[in-house]
Amino acid sequence: MKKRLLVCDDEEPIRLLLTESLQDIYDIVEASNGKDALSLALREHFDLVIMDIKMPQVHGLEAIERIREKDKRIPIIIISAYRPMEDDIVVKTSNVAAFITKPIDISALRAKIFELIGE
Amino acid sequence: MKKRILLLLRFVLILATILMMTYSRRGLHLLSPGYLVALLYFISNIVFYFIPEHKFSRPVVTFAIFLIDIIAISLAIYLAQGMQTDFYLIYFLIIFIASVGQDLRGSIPIAVVASFLYGWLLMRTNPGTSIFDSAILIRIPFIFIVSIISSYWSTEIRRELSEKKELENFARRLEQEIAKMAADETDLKSYHDTVINSVASGVIAVSKDGTITTINPEAARVLGASQSSFMDKNIKDIEGLEQMWDKMREVIGSNTPSDRIQISIKNADDETIPIGLSVSPMSSTNATISGCVGILRDLSDIKALEAKLRHAERLSYLGKMASWVAHEIRNPLTAIDGFSQLLAKTRDQDKLKAFSTEIHRGTQRINHIIDDILTFARTKTHIKAVDIHLRGLITQLTENMGNVRIFISGDVDTLIKGEEESLKSLFNNLISNSVDAMDKDPKITIKFYKEDQWLITELADNGKGMSDETVQRLFTPFFTTKSRGTGLGLAIVKKIVDDHGGKLEIESEEGKGTTCRVYLPAVEE
Structure with a gap:
């Protein structure tokens, strides 16, 4: 059975890109904002979460905190147009497995996911 | 009468009495009653010396003293049996002395008493003397004549003296007043000078022709030279102050104060300095304009x-x-x-x-x-304005808004001057702000109406509205309340409205919604 990934980004092209790039190996579930992502993550089982930070409704960092309350071990990868520490974005490194800055290098992302959860 | 003079005159009187007694029938004997009276008289004079001066100034006191003197002298003459000598002259002397320093009211009673005593003495020493005897008929009226004349002249002299004194007093008071006024004026001037010199702003006053009449230290500092070097110079002749004089001339001409303006001057070191200047006309007492006063402030630090x-x-x-x-x-x-x-x-x-x-x-x-x-x-934009049907353009923009309901009403025909792409960006920004702010039952009402030279587009939403604090910062670039906002939207809106020479009004109430009014110049029909 394929492993399940939750992809959350409010930019539709980014979601499409990630789905197209990863769906050969994984099952991809998309969320377009932090609120949807949170309710999905709390309700269903995922092997890994890919999360943008700056999003409407529920901010990515807040969503991550909430997910961590429920699940201490699930790997979370942040994808952001900001760099960590830039514009007051402080990420608790213990909470996230990786911080990938846009533009995303697709093969590097795939390698990172493989390293974290395998196929 | 002064005590000192009175006592001196009495002393003369005593000497005269004693002298007369020497030639009297009984002659001068140390133990004769006449001599004793004279001696007592002399002692009384010494006692009087110790009586305070102010008691003598009262007329009743002098009157009493002379009364006593007359009685005492008459007694001395009687006791010395001196009527045969020229004793009566003593009476003239005493009347004369008593009248000096008395008015008629004081001297006549003394003359009356003297006349009686003299008459009595005469009758006593020469029994049978007729009332028509020359000794009575001539001497007594003489007593009165001397009394009246001496008292009259003494009154006159006193009056003149007191008038002179009053005049002198008046002159002295006048002098004091003048000195005080002069001092006051000096005080006032120095007070005003202190006030003007203490002001932190520069103060410079010129007469109608431009002559500098006052300049305070701050003004001199700003202009870069000493106060004294400006005094009485003509401002027209000072290089670098042309703009200042232009403004001052304008104020003098119009006789109305100027608003505060910003000008630049060149100081004595040839540095250009920005200053804030406000000028007020100065009127003299008869309301004609006498010049003007300028208040100036060095703006270089602020700049x-x-x-x-x-x-x-x-x-x-x-x-x-x-x-x-x-x-x-x-x-x-x-x-x-x-x-x-x-x-x-x-x-x-x-x-x-x-x-x-x-x-x-x-x-x-x-x-x-x-x-x-x-x-x-872009700092300054020259838009390529064409006639645009704004209502049509916005109708187009608001098609396919999904669940957002759009209501458009109002002016149908008016065209505006503008640049299509910019206007699209302007209204797209405003509409997307409204859409982002609305939650359930999103609705945007758009009204068009004309007012003066404007076509006004009013966009009202039923969104969550904004706090006053947010409204104040709306046009600050990069200020945003949205998680995905750029903070440039309204800054761009403002810029486009400005470029079109328009106006923008935004009203918002938290929980109720936001209304924007965009004023754009209508095309003249």
Whole structure:
């Protein structure tokens, strides 16, 4: 059975890109904002979460905190147009497995996911 | 009468009495009663010496003293049996002395008493003397004549003396008053000088022809030379103050105070200095304009501070701008980069098409961002204005708004002068702000109406509204309350409205919604 990934980004092209790039190996579930992502993550089982930070409704960092309350071990990868520490974005490194800055290098992302959860 | 003089005269009287007694029938004997009386009289004079001066100034006192004197002298003459000698002369002497320093009211009673005593003495020593005897008929009227004349002249002299004294007093008071007034005036002038010299602003007063009449230390400092070097010079002759004199001449001409304006002057060191200047006309007492007074303030420090602040602001904007650009561009870049990688691996025709569309959209978006930056960064824009049917343009923009209901009403025909692309961007920004602010039952009401030279577009939403604090910062670039906002939207809106020579009003109430009114210049019919 394929492993399940939750992809959350409010930019539709980014979601499409990630789905197209990863769906050969994984099952991809998309969320377009932090609120949807949170309710999905709390309700269903995922092997890994890919999360943008700056999003409407529920901010990515807040969503991550909430997910961590429920699940201490699930790997979370942040994808952001900001760099960590830039514009007051402080990420608790213990909470996230990786911080990938846009533009995303697709093969590097795939390698990172493989390293974290395998196929 | 003064005590000293009175006592001196009495002393003369005593000597005269004693002298007379020497030639009297009984002659001068040390133990004769006449001599004793004279001696007592002399002692009384010494006693009087110790009586305070002010008691003597009362007329009743002098009157009493002379009364006693007359009685005493008469007694002395009687006892000395001196009527045969020229004793009666003593009476003239005493009447004369008593009348000096008395008016008629004082001297006549003494003359009356003297006459009686004299008459009595005469009758006593020469019994049978007729009342028509020359000794009575001639001497007694003489007593009165001497009394009247001496008292009259003494009154006259006293009056003149007192008048003179009064005049002198008056002159002295006048002198004192004048001195006081002069001192007051000096005080007032020095007080005014102190006030003007203490003012932190520069004060410079000129007469109608431009002669400097007053300049305080601060004004002199700003103008870069000493106070004294400006006094009485004509401002027209001072190089670098042309703008100041222009303004002053204008105020003198119009006789109305000026608003505070900003001018630049050249100081004595030939440095150009920005100053704030306000000028008021000066009127003399008869209401004709006599010149003007200028209040000036050195603005160079403020200007330097402003420039520094602007620089810091610009740097801060630049930083925020760079961060914003980076963020906005990285998203479409991710799409372009990612999809172009996918293109190489895909053979599926539909997917190829979809990926290339995404790549195209990404580049368009980047282009759009660049447009925004340029719009925002342009300092002065000359728009290529054409006649635009704004209602038509906005109707087009608000098609396909999904669940947002749009109500458009009002003016149908009015055209405005504007640039189509900018106006689209303007209203797109406002509408998308409204859409973002609305939650359930989103509704935007758009009204068009004319007012003066404007066509006003009013957009009202039923969104969550904004706090006063947010409203105040609306046009600050990079200020945003949205998690995905750029903070440039309203700054761009403002810029476009300004470029069109229009106005923008935004009213908002938390929980109720926001209303924007855009004023754009209507085309004259």
